[in-house]
Amino acid sequence: MHTILQEKRLIAFDLDGTLIDSVPDLAVGVQRALHDVGLAQPSEAQVRDWVGNGAQVLVERALTWALGERPEAALQQNGHEAFMRHYGAAPNALTTLYPGVSEALHALREAGFALALITNKPERFIAPILDHFGLLALFTLTVGGDSLSEKKPSPVPLIHVAQALDIAPSASVMVGDSRHDIAAGKAAGFATVALPYGYNHGEPIAQSQPDLLVSSLRDLLG
Ligand SMILES: O=C(O)COP(=O)(O)O
């Protein structure tokens, strides 16, 4: 095992951009939602830079791009409902696991770590996606962006998970692809591990100064 895991008991993983490359399906959901409300549709590359703060903010960023100004509440609500319907209908059509993810999760679970999933994605999508990839049973606890009063970069979901599993933050690690994961991890008192291949609003994740930057989850196995 990598030395950062010494004395650790809990490893919390981000989902989008860390375990799964979900932007192709998220982009289709956003494009169909904007089509439904009669607006121009963004490219997949644009959607990639908007992912990270949950579904409401994703839809708001897309509507703001298409309108040239922030959407009114009714349009935001219609756009969000359309996105949830379209994305929910096919969350696994184009989504893939990143290399080494399944191998690393199984090995870490086997080694006795408690594994948790802490995503800003709405809760209802978590189980269908993890189940599709055969990973659901590996996680002791999963938390979505709408599960609690606050989402990442707030430390609230991380502290919630550590408390629920009765594991100290100092014995916990947050693994993610975006500045929101690293900020939440630092604020919660977790060690932080970053992956460079995901979605970080077009910025290098090294700027967030994680404790460790690895190129694949396999690197955690040492
Ligand atoms: O849904 C998002 O905006 C990002 O989800 P994540 O927290 O799993 O990266």
Ligand SMILES: [Mg+2]
């Ligand atoms: Mg992410």
